[in-house]
Each structure stands twice: as C-alpha cells, then as structure tokens.
C-alpha cells in the first residue's frame with residue numbers, strides 16, 4: 001500500500017515536471033528561438049535592425065532614445081521634428097536604412113516608409129493585412145467600434161455610419177459650431193487686457209471639438225451625449241497617467257485606486273449610453289418626422305431597428321454584453337461606436353487646430369495671407385457658410401502643410417494575416433508593419449530639400465501634385481480604412497480658424513517652448529500658449545460675392 005502511494009506521488013511529480021518542462025520549452029521557443037529565426041529570415045533578404053533582447057526586445061533602447069530626445073526643446077524656427085518625436089525611427093534609419101526590423105517586446109515590427117510599399121499595404125494588397133491589437137489601455141478607451149473592428153462587422157458598421165459624414169449632412173452643423181466658437185471667443189475678450197489675452201490653446205480647442213463631435217454623434221441628444229463625453233475625458237486622463245508608467249501585463253486587473261476609479265467610470269459610461277439609446281429608441285416615431293441632421297446614434301438605431309427588435313437586443317447586451325447574431329447591430333455596438341467617436345474625433349481635431357494655430361503664430365506672413373482671404377470671402381464678421389469654406393484655398397493649403405509637418409497620428413500599424421510578399425520581401429504571418437507617417441511626411445527624397453520647412457505653397461496645385469509620390473501624404477491614412485471623420489475634421493478646423501482670423505491676430509507667447517512630443521497623439525510637451533490680439537473690424541474690405 002505504502003509503495004503504491006510513493007509510486008503515485010512520484011508519478012505526479014514526474015507528470016508535473018514534464019508539464020513545466022513543456023511550458024518552459026514553449027516559452028524559450030517563443031521568446032528566444034522564434035525571434036532569432038525571424039531575424040535570420042529578414043537578414044537573408046538584406047533587412048536588418050537593432051538586435052533582439054530576450055523578452056523586452058528593443059524597449060530599453062526605445063525608451064532611452066525617447067527620454068533623451070524629449071529632454072531638450074527645439075528652436076522655434078525648426079520643423080525638423082522627426083528626431084525628437086520618433087527618435088527611435090530616426091536613429092535606426094541612419095544605421096539600417098528606411099526599411100528595418102525593430103522589436104517591441106517579442107513582437108517584430110518592420111518599419112516601412114517607402115510610398116510604393118505603403119500603397120501595397122493599404123490598397124493593392126490590403127486583404128493580407130489587418131489592424132493590430134491596440135494596447136489594453138487604448139482598447140478600453142477606443143471601444144469596440146470602427147477603429148478596431150475587423151471583417152464583416154467592420155464593413156457593416158462603416159456602411160451604416162458613412163452618411164453621418166456626407167457634406168450635405170455636416171453643413172447642418174455649421175451654425176451651431178460657429179456660435180460655439182464665437183461664444184468662446186467672446187468670453188475671452190471679456191477677460192482681455194488692452195484687447196490682448198494669452199490662451200493655452202491645446203486645452204481650449206479640446207472643449208470646442210468635444211462640442212462638435214458630440215453634435216455629430218448624438219444630434220438631438222447632444223446635452224446627454226456631452227455629459228458622457230465628459231466621463232470619457234476623465235477616463236482619458238487616467239489612461240494617459242497609466243500610459244506614462246512602465247507597462248506591467250495584467251496590472252489593469254488589480255484593484256488599485258486608479259483601476260477602481262476607471263472601472264466605475266466605465267460602468268457609468270456604459271449605463272448612460274444604454275439609457276440614452278433606450279430613450280431615443282422609445283421616441284423613434286417622433287424622430288422620423290423631423291428632418292434634422294443625421295447623427296451617428298440615429299443612423300445606428302435606424303439600422304438596428306431594421307434588423308431586429310432593438311429592445312430585446314438592449315436587454316441582451318445589458319445582461320450578457322453579446323450580440324444575438326454577429327452581423328446584427330445591437331445596443332452594445334451602438335454604445336461602443338459612440339466611445340470610438342469620442343476617442344478618434346476629439347483630440348485629433350483639437351490637435352490639428354493647435355498645431356495650425358502655432359504655425360500661423362510662427363509665420364505671420366502666412367497668417368496675413370490666410371486672413372486676407374477669409375475677409376475677402378466671408379467678410380470681417382459674417383459666419384462662413386459651407387460654400388465660403390470651400391473657397392478658402394489659402395487656408396486649405398495651410399491646413400495641408402500643418403498636417404504634413406505635424407500629423408496628429410504619427411504612425412500606424414498593420415499585422416500580416418498570412419505570409420505575404422511586400423515589394424519582393426517575404427513577410428511571415430504575424431509580423432507587424434509600422435508605417436511612420438511623420439517620417440514619410442518629412443522625407444527630403446519625396447518632398448525636396450525644403451521638406452522640413454513650412455511652405456504651404458507646395459500644395460498650390462493640390463495634394464496629389466505636392467510631392468514626388470502621390471501617396472506620400474497620408475495624415476488620414478489610406479485605402480478602405482482611411483479616416484471616416486476627415487471631412488468633419490477639416491470643416492471644423494477651417495470654420496474655427498476663419499472665425500478666429502476674422503477677429504484676432506495671433507502670436508507666440510514668450511512662454512511658448514517648441515517641444516512636439518508623442519503621447520498617443522502629437523502634443524506640445526509644454527502646452528501651446530498663444531497671444532490673441534483683438535482686431536477691429538475693417539469696414540473697407542467687402543465680402544466678395
């Protein structure tokens with residue numbers, strides 16, 4: 001009997017040791033042998049990069065390059081921001097060339113900045129690539145909406161949401177958005193001294209863009225929608241704090257003070273969205289009789305009504321968080337898309353407004369040209385109409401140049417869904433490709449020797465002719481997954497800047513430090529204080545018809 005027990009125990013120990021050994025072998029294979037094989041695979045094709053280090057990849061070098069780059073500010077007159085913003089790319093490109101292999105932990109990423117290859121990835125061979133999984137903190141913020149969805153579900157949502165961004169629909173937002181800008185500017189003038197006031201524009205513009213994205217997403221339920229966006233903004237602050245710390249896998253599940261706050265916010269956001277969806281569904285008959293702008297919420301509710309009885313899907317998603325049928329729009333899907341709108345639309349647009357304002361303040365001659373045009377087309381105080389905005393060519397050129405030099409999204413990533421040939425290079429399944437948008441936009445081989453200078457005139461014959469390559473300008477991405485909110489972002493930016501230029505001249509505050517840096521998006525590291533000097537309206541300039 002005793003012998004039997006000893007034997008069983010030995011057997012258990014052996015079994016356990018065997019299992020541990022298998023796990024260890026797999027871990028070593030994944031974290032050591034596989035990266036070595038991938039490095040060899042690329043080296044044979046002439047593609048090299050910084051050597052892989054066990055588990056952390058090149059993370060240590062990337063962090064140290066970033067810290068070093070962001071420790072110093074830049075001269076005001078310089079737009080050569082690549083070495084500061086994407087320091088790792090700039091550093092290794094000099095050593096290994098424009099296409100190189102870099103390791104984010106044990107994940108290989110192939111940096112690709114050649115426009116011909118970028119066109120393959122996004123258009124001609126896009127079926128071989130998919131979006132990669134976002135960082136868990138970002139995933140929580142962006143929601144399971146268009147940004148992260150894949151396959152049929154993504155295509156279905158994109159089709160439903162697209163009409164929200166048709167110009168005919170967006171133009172209905174202009175009067176509301178314009179009065180918000182004017183209201184905010186009037187508040188400023190009340191606090192000004194000698195007609196002058198200093199504003200930290202990166203925060204100021206966020207309030208403005210939040211408003212218009214809330215209008216686009218929630219329409220008639222705008223007030224409730226804004227309250228939800230406020231909660232999301234708090235969530236964003238918590239995520240930004242966590243993002244600046246070292247990433248520890250699984251840490252977000254621990255009941256720390258920050259995590260508990262974040263979980264509570266998450267529940268509140270979800271509950272408020274579901275309540276709003278229920279209310280809108282209840283009032284649907286009334287809404288159908290109105291002929292207002294098409295908002296995201298309305299369009300998605302309409303689609304889900306066609307597909308199913310929404311009330312049952314609300315119950316199902318509230319209770320089980322799952323869809324009845326994978327292609328059917330549920331209340332949960334609608335809630336996730338609302339989250340995505342806030343994440344994708346708010347800070348990107350305020351970012352564009354911030355950098356364009358900084359550039360106008362840095363380059364007064366372009367500011368004057370833009371203002372002259374605005375006053376000629378829109379008058380010195382009138383609210384610009386949709387047709388006026390379309391006529392503002394100078395402002396469009398300035399925006400294009402701003403998006404080229406300071407693209408809010410500095411890079412994007414795709415993952416190979418299969419083994420694929422990329423311009424003659426064999427990419428194994430699972431490899432991620434990193435497209436450094438900022439580097440493409442600053443490449444002298446594509447843009448000429450003045451690539452790092454602010455010269456909106458390069459866009460005078462349109463975007464396609466501005467560079468040596470037609471797909472070298474990609475601030476909104478490329479192909480089927482190109483930004484859906486592009487029209488809205490441009491409309492809002494043009495409208496806001498036109499109204500500001502009518503009323504103010506802009507200059508940099510002496511406090512301004514030129515320090516672009518990336519924290520999810522391209523931000524001014526020390527804010528963007530700008531002095532707004534009130535202009536008297538000029539009665540001699542008459543609006544052209």
Ligand code: HEM
Nearest residue numbers: 146147344345348349352412475476477481483484485489
């Ligand atoms: C200046 C402002 C903006 C910039 C620079 C910008 C940039 C981008 C880029 C580069 C992508 C593609 C990402 C990739 O391919 O990985 C994208 C996608 C997207 N953007 Fe924007 N965006 C802006 C404004 C907006 C606005 C205002 C909204 C909505 C209110 C929006 C909603 C989206 C969505 C939903 C996607 C995902 C589209 C899809 O995959 O089908 N964006 N954006």
